[in-house]
Amino acid sequence: MTLHADPHLALVRPVAPRTPEGCEECLQLGSPWVHLRLCLTCGHVGCCDSSPNRHARRHAAADAHPIAASLEPGEDWRWCFVHEAFV
Numbered sequence: 001m002t003l004h005a006d007p008h009l010a011l012v013r014p015v016a017p018r019t020p021e022g023c024e025e026c027l028q029l030g031s032p033w034v035h036l037r038l039c040l041t042c043g044h045v046g047c048c049d050s051s052p053n054r055h056a057r058r059h060a061a062a063d064a065h066p067i068a069a070s071l072e073p074g075e076d077w078r079w080c081f082v083h084e085a086f087v
Contacts, residue, residue: 006080006087008066015043017071023047025055035072037079041065057081 015038018024023033024045033047037056042065046056060066060081067087069078080087 006067006083006085008080008082009087011065012040012067012078013042015040017045018043019045023051023053023055025058026051026053029053035070037068038071039063039065040067040069040078045071 017038019027021027022045023036026033026047031053033051035048035050037046037048039046039056039059042063044059044065046059046068047053049057056068060068066080066082067078068081070076078087079085
């Protein structure tokens with residue numbers, strides 16, 4: 001995986017998952033998800049692009065919070081939705 005210096009990294013804050021039990025919106029909707037992503041600006045937990053609703057990507061666009069980390073056990077990476085790249 002190639003990392004690059006992304007200007008959006010300035011938006012990263014120390015956060016705790018707001019809904020550690022799952023995707024915030026999917027829990028409200030009763031919808032399934034595949035993998036979870038953590039917004040590194042506000043702590044929103046959303047589902048990945050392989051999930052039916054893609055809530056992590058929707059949150060990134062709607063709230064201008066572009067950097068998310070995997071919330072999956074054993075995974076340690078961050079993604080910028082704007083640049084479509086690992087950071």
